[in-house]
Amino acid sequence: MDRNLAECVMERGAPMSGNWMSHIEDVYLGLWLNPQTGKRSPRAACEKIVIANSLDGSEASLVDEMGMKGSLAVVADPETWDALGSRVAAALISAGKTYSEVILDRHPHASMTEANALAQRLDDVESVIAVGAGTINDLVKYVTAKDRRPYCVFGTAPSMDGYASTTASMSLASGLKVSKPGQSPKGVFLDLEVLSAAPQRMISAGFGDTLCASVARIDWWLSHRLTGSFFDDAPYLITEPDAGQLESRVAGLGERDHESVGWLTRALVLSGLGVAFTGVSNHGSMAEHQISHYIDCFARERHPGTLHGQQVGLATLTMGRIQQWFLEQEYPPEIKPTRIDSDDMARRMGREAAKECETAYRQKALDEKGAAMLNERLQDIWPELRSELRAWVQPVSKMQQELATAGGGVTAKELGLPVDFYREAVRHGHEMRNRFSFIDLACDAGLLDDFAAAEH
Numbered sequence: 001m002d003r004n005l006a007e008c009v010m011e012r013g014a015p016m017s018g019n020w021m022s023h024i025e026d027v028y029l030g031l032w033l034n035p036q037t038g039k040r041s042p043r044a045a046c047e048k049i050v051i052a053n054s055l056d057g058s059e060a061s062l063v064d065e066m067g068m069k070g071s072l073a074v075v076a077d078p079e080t081w082d083a084l085g086s087r088v089a090a091a092l093i094s095a096g097k098t099y100s101e102v103i104l105d106r107h108p109h110a111s112m113t114e115a116n117a118l119a120q121r122l123d124d125v126e127s128v129i130a131v132g133a134g135t136i137n138d139l140v141k142y143v144t145a146k147d148r149r150p151y152c153v154f155g156t157a158p159s160m161d162g163y164a165s166t167t168a169s170m171s172l173a174s175g176l177k178v179s180k181p182g183q184s185p186k187g188v189f190l191d192l193e194v195l196s197a198a199p200q201r202m203i204s205a206g207f208g209d210t211l212c213a214s215v216a217r218i219d220w221w222l223s224h225r226l227t228g229s230f231f232d233d234a235p236y237l238i239t240e241p242d243a244g245q246l247e248s249r250v251a252g253l254g255e256r257d258h259e260s261v262g263w264l265t266r267a268l269v270l271s272g273l274g275v276a277f278t279g280v281s282n283h284g285s286m287a288e289h290q291i292s293h294y295i296d297c298f299a300r301e302r303h304p305g306t307l308h309g310q311q312v313g314l315a316t317l318t319m320g321r322i323q324q325w326f327l328e329q330e331y332p333p334e335i336k337p338t339r340i341d342s343d344d345m346a347r348r349m350g351r352e353a354a355k356e357c358e359t360a361y362r363q364k365a366l367d368e369k370g371a372a373m374l375n376e377r378l379q380d381i382w383p384e385l386r387s388e389l390r391a392w393v394q395p396v397s398k399m400q401q402e403l404a405t406a407g408g409g410v411t412a413k414e415l416g417l418p419v420d421f422y423r424e425a426v427r428h429g430h431e432m433r434n435r436f437s438f439i440d441l442a443c444d445a446g447l448l449d450d451f452a453a454a455e456h
């Protein structure tokens with residue numbers, strides 16, 4: 001480490017309440033040193049991230065700093081307009097800026113249809129200010145990416161970890177939700193006064209989206225050890241300075257306590273920054289995310305309107321139960337070749353979506369030879385693998401307690417999801433993505449039907 005960098009890291013010191021950007025600033029600016037590799041963190045695509053107790057009064061200068069010139073539009077929905085959009089607009093007026101208001105319908109969706117409609121409304125603007133959470137950010141990210149028009153986002157809820165991401169999660173006409181190339185916002189501005197006032201379910205969703213880190217890590221390491229897929233510790237190492245902070249304040253999330261929401265917001269931002277190290281989201285998105293994804297794509301009229309993170313929180317508990325069952329076994333499971341039932345997939349997913357999913361599923365599916373090799377590998381490394389994975393286990397009872405305390409549902413029933421459909425999502429979520437996990441192990445060992453049937 002050169003002297004200036006060492007001083008600069010020391011001055012910034014350990015994260016503490018109120019000093020919300022410490023450590024995060026080092027990470028996204030490319031100054032954090034990975035203790036394992038000695039390498040600096042990659043510079044994040046996003047130019048500026050601000051988490052502050054309040055941003056009231058600094059909205060216009062932040063927009064200016066991002067070089068948002070020319071005709072401006074503020075995009076919000078009626079709820080996010082009330083939560084923050086009107087304040088941003090008033091700040092722009094005070095600063096002598098003109099802008100157009102683009103207010104979407106209540107409860108917008110990040111669908112291609114709504115993206116096309118938004119693209120038309122933004123046709124003659126040069127820069128965009130998004131005011132909202134996941135959906136509005138994804139819509140604006142996707143629409144502005146096509147011609148690289150700059151945009152920044154003022155967040156309204158700590159509900160997911162994707163504010164600074166470069167991809168947009170978009171629904172296709174087939175019902176399938178896919179990750180579309182987007183662009184990073186130039187600035188991500190998170191005002192804790194606003195985020196603390198978000199609906200409770202959005203706060204508990206954000207908690208669910210961070211709670212999954214331990215089960216995702218276990219799945220990702222399993223995949224690495226069994227299939228040779230790559231693994232990187234860096235996304236977890238950057239969260240270490242914050243270890244225990246959010247956990248000790250979970251009760252505060254249930255009361256929308258400002259400080260607790262601050263630590264949640266840090267956890268979400270750090271999780272999002274993990275992607276910059278690996279280019280993929282595996283560190284926080286394995287089987288539990290596939291289950292949530294299945295719900296969003298195929299629940300249709302059975303979807304209770306739950307948020308991504310609420311579903312991820314619930315599926316994290318399911319994955320915890322499945323993983324911990326395996327880790328208690330002295331002997332490894334015996335794997336058979338993967339059975340893919342194309343007709344059943346088409347019945348559940350619709351023909352078009354099933355075709356897409358089957359392509360992904362076949363990439364990780366095991367044939368006779370693959371299953372034999374995996375069994376051999378399991379025999380070789382099972383005791384070692386068990387002890388490696390046990391280090392990261394969070395007891396399900398603890399995670400369940402925390403999720404409930406944060407205001408999140410811990411059963412499908414509590415979330416309003418039909419139980420039989422949730423079981424279907426547990427049983428078949430892994431068909432959607434080429435990421436190998438304990439669910440695939442359970443499926444190929446013939447155990448997944450029973451695991452799914454035990455969920456409620």
Ligand SMILES: [Zn+2]
Nearest residue numbers: 160161209312
């Ligand atoms: Zn997520």
